[in-house]
Amino acid sequence: MHRKLKIRSMVIGLFFTLLFLGLVSRMYYVQIVEASMLLEKAERLWADEDILPAKRGSILDRKGKVFAEDGVAFTVAVNPKIIADKGKDIPNFANEISQGLALILGPNAGVDTSKLEKQIYAMTTKLKQNGKDLAIEVEVNPEGWKIDGEIKLKIDELAISIREKYDLKKNSNIGLYTKEVIKRYYPLNSLASQVLGYVNKAGDPVGGIESSLDEILKGLPGKLNHEKDTSGVEIPDSKVSYTPAVMGNNVRLTIDQNIQYYTETAIQKAMDLYHPKSMTAIVVNPKTMEILAMANAPTFNPNRYWEAEQQDYKNLSISDAHEPGSTFKLVTLAGAVQENLFNPNDTYQSGSIRVPGSRPLHDHNYVGWGPITYMRGLLYSSNVAFVKLGYEKLGVDRLKAYINNFGFGSKTNIDLPNEVAGTIGQMKYDSEQATATYGQGQVVVTAIQQIAAYAAIANGGKLMWPHVVKDIEDSKTNEIIKKFEPKIIKQAVTAATAKQTSLYLEQVVADQEYGTGKKAYMNGYRIAGKTGTASVVDPGKNTYKTDSWLISFIGYAPVEDPQILIAIIADEPDLGGDYHQGSFVWAPVFRDIMTPSLRNMGITSNTVDAKTVSETPIKTIPDLSQTTLTAAKNLLNQTGLTPEVFGNGAKIIKQFPLAGTEISMSRPVYVTTEAKITTVPDFTGKSLRDSIEICALLDLQCKVSGEGYVTKQVVTGTGAQRSVKFELHPLSEPTPEVNEDSVESQDASPNASPEETTESD
Template identity: 45%
Template sequence: MTRRIKLRTLLIGGLTTLFFVVLITRIFWIQIVSADFWQDHAKTQWSKELDLPASRGTITDRNGDVLAEDIPAYTVAINPRIITKYGIQQEVVEGLHKLLGKPEGELLKLINAKTKDGKLYGQREVRNEGWKIDLDLKDKVEAFAEQLRKEKKIPDSGIILIQEEKRYYPKESLAAHILGYTDRGGNAVTGLEKEYDEDLKGHDGILQYEADPKGVHVPKASEVYQPAKDGKNIQLTIDDTIQQYIENAMKEAYAKLNPISMTVIAADPNTMEILGLANMPTFNPNTYYDNVKQENFFNHAVRSQYEPGSTFKIVTLAGAVQEGVFNPDENYMSGSIHVPGGTLHDINRYGWGPISFLEGVKRSSNVAFVQLGYKKLGEEKFEHYVKDFGFGQKTGIELPGELPGQVSMHYPIEYATATYGHGQLLVTPIQQVAAVAAVANGGKLMVPHIIKSITDPTTGKTESTEPKVVRQVISPDKAREVGSYLEQVVADQKIGTGRHAYIEGYRVAGKTGTAVKPINGKYDYTKQVVSFIGYAPVDDPKILVLVVIDQPQNSKLGGGTAAAPIFKQIVSQVLPYMGVAKETTDADSKKDKKSQTLIKTPPMTGLSLKEASSRLRNQGLAYETLGKGDKVVSQYPKEGSDMTVGQQIYLLTEEGKKMQVPDLTGQSLRDAVEILNLMQVKVTASGEGYVISQKATQNKDGTRTVALTLEPPKTEAELKAEAEQAKAEADKAKENTEQKSEDSKNDSQGVDSKESSETSTPAG
């Protein structure tokens, strides 16, 4: 018995010892050998991490008008478990199909799909139709979910709305090829969005914190907080009003001419800031996925290479003038010229007989430019000027995908044809703009740029783009001389090929271009690239515009008849908008305008209407309130702008599209356009000067358009004459009133008017 007890005791003791040995070994293994693994595993249980997304930077025009921004968006999701629990599958499917357009079969699959363990999902997004929808559609989905909940008397409809952000382009297709777009996932695809993606997207932040088993945040526990760094804001050099003028003119011409494509670039030749750039066909960055052809996304301004035709003659002319070999009065025989390798002809193969070189420039004679570039300058000097003007190399503009063009002359015939823009010479539109700007600005080849500044919202630091001169190509006096000849190309209404670009009251310099397209190695005279490039005013250029039309349907149209009128339409609107007066404007009124005292516009945005009104009254500033709100949401002129004493400030108190259009009579075109742009109203204008009348119309798409009629300000002489006429009319009216009063008095005394008139003494 004693022996059994001892054996049992030993067995129990041994097992207990073994248990503790195993336990200690296991503890050692967990705490020492596998400590890192279990530490990490524990963290996953009580440590949570929350992503803090950064906002993408805003893109604006030169005046601060928003062209691209992030706005709230909403993704529709469903909870299949709840939908199935309350038996509302059919109602949800029909309702979301009607609102989102997603096929009913696909919605039903989303609801009935199960996980690997055979359970219904707790949440599924309705892609792509319900992904990042706008506020209007979100409100409709929300209303449907609420209606379903009430009708079925259930606590939850199973329809979820997840708040997110999406990229939005408020001007729609305006400047689309400059901006590019981001896809629905927020990934940059083309344009400046892609080129400056690193600057725009910013950096997401994180919040790491500890939570209990139920996921509740544990207070006073250690936290790691790294704030999101929002993307940088980019201000462009373009003016959205000028851009609108350009695109409106292009749409009209595109519908009329039916070409393969069109490109227009507008620039300030003195700084090479791009004021506007557009291509047709185009696209809407908000709906880039809606049956848009791939060619609509192509930015011809920097990515198309073509033989320029006669617009390139400006380079040949500039070189000849700089070298002193151009004599405008010297005669040559037009029609044809022989060079090694072949005979070259004018567009009029028989020519115009012996004519002066200046007439040859006006008529765009090929023979004249072969004489100037090939014979007088010579191959080496001609090629030097071609490359000095920037051809065969990228300009350096910030837009992605720029091509360098091609300069590849080896034989005499190739040099000769290049003098008038054909043969082994390919250019891009932006190269031509930079080259001709060098003539307009006094001979300086400059780098074109479309980024005005980049601002970091976190630090407030702004990096501005300064004008950059590449080289002095020709001297300032020779540049002015070239400009005087190009002015005659436009001003001569009889033989000037650019006469259709003439704008009354403004001095315009320019050159037409008509280049036959090579098809399979041979020139096809039914297919042409036609263009016009010019600048104004000649003596003080404010704007330079290039118009390129690829293969208009009517092959008989040239640069003078197809492209020059588009240039005229754009520039005749832009110059008054920029405040450039016609040369016929009275000199005294100019002087008076300059002598007016300038003050800075005070900041009003964000103030209550009462406070803003009080401040403006105290400062003696005139103002007008637009809208029915009680808080200033925007103003014009903007804060810090120069304004003259007596100029009126407009205070907008609600969203512009909801407000009534104010009376703009007496406003300049620029001020009227700015006010209407704030109100999201489209503008058309006729005439120049100041608004004398306006007409508002409602468009089918819900937008409004205001047609403005303008007249130039009256001269002092005209105002004096009107005042004298008004005084004379007032005096005459006074005499008539006095006479009627006297007649009435006589009648009351019983005097016969006929007898009175016969016995009275005639005056004078």
């Protein structure tokens, strides 16, 4: 017995000895061998890192006005632990908070309130990752993310009403609160939204400048590293490191907020009246191709981007390609002028033309206007005239070359995302070559390509790089970090060709009897432009619609020194099946953009000085048609206007400007009293604008050299071939001696070089 106890004691002693030795060994191993590794592991568990968001740079207009900036917002959060504690004394406390939040956040976010209530209830009862303890903070995501101050006030009122209902202390924590955060804010709402893009609630940039220049705008986030225990309490005297955030840089655009506003307001009026599928308008400085405005409708509000339809985000100016129609005739015209193939006095048979392997190609009115001059064909926008110029005279190789010269078929590389290149087909067949001359079939282009091509004519033949970013500036010092200068891509045509073509386009507007662009006429300014009415493909039918068109107009001013160029496109407006009504869509838009933009840019009338323009009353011209000359003079005298009469008849045959046009009292009203004016009037001392208007009224072809006022004129030809050559000089410049024989010889040559003379109807 004694021996057994002794053995048992030894065994127990040995066990505890071994146990002690094991504990000592383990303690040595943990504290000595694994100490550094375990300490590192503990520090990782204690470590807590807060990301300090960087303030995003602002997006500004060309004058420094804000388009987009970071501002204060609020995020809604709930504390499930506190809500559960309150719920011990207040039945359905979590339900009440969930229901109240859903009623506020649901309508604001555009979601179903009952569905949102269930989602918020799940947040108010959410557990930690361990699956046992209730969470101490849950953000109401995404409906409660980055709400504005107005919604925050409603949340605060909800919390107050709950405290009052259950007689809780005024400042008691009920587990519902808001946190101040940073949000991207667009103070002008939808203005320029498709150019700007937006930043979503998660902080991700989507589309536009926000996306393409994100690296410049976003800056670098900072960090705050410190140590907390498992309960989330900061450990005293723990290691703390701080890396400050670096603010992003500002981006200044070429866009002018005022012109952008004029543009968006104008196209929205047309949208409301004519209900097209969409509208696009671009305004540029043709000399630099700086974008002054770029607008599309429908549009969206980046502050509430989730409410928009998917197509509303699309910048149609650069991402929508279409058959342009007659605005594309610019390429054919400029090419023909450059190659000395366009003689405005030559005649052709309008109406229809047949090319090999094709049905007859028609003018837009199908029957034409009989034998007419090419200049009249341009004014009428005759398809047949351009088939003859582009297909028969230029030929497919040269036509393709000029299409390429003007940048079609390639991206412009504008500094915005999602640009498409359009397509220029191979034009294998004669019919494809013929229809391309007037912008149908194988020609598919974007609005930005078209306005760049017209800018080349306005600026002296240079195809420029279009851009919306003017410079990058330091957000703290406002110093310019990088500037984006205008770039010449190529010389599309010579300066002389561009000038001559520009004068022809001016006639499209100035000729108030035949010009398709006559509704773009503006008192006191020389306007050049071209209309377009393109047939639209009927999806799935491989044919064109018969009652819908794409309507467009591209024009610029002042012709003598172009400062502003506008392109307008309306996709299938409601014209009641009559394409002739197209000008009622684009003309008011053009005027509503051009008129205030010229004022905004300080560009005054070219006929009188700025003081006279501002002080001279504006009058509306009465209808003088078929009235006697005496009656017409009386009508004009009653409005304070003065007539300038051509002819010796007793009744008014034609007038310019047309009835209803508003002009200043300083300008004359031109009238004719004979169907054919046989005597060419004396133009000496008249401005180029006045001379061109009179030529249009009298059906005279005119050619121009110089700038300023007419100092000499030479008449050549008879009948339909009659033309007059003007030589212009500034009033302060002495008139040089002119060799009349050489001038007449130059006029008589149908192939005169563009460098030698400029022409206009």
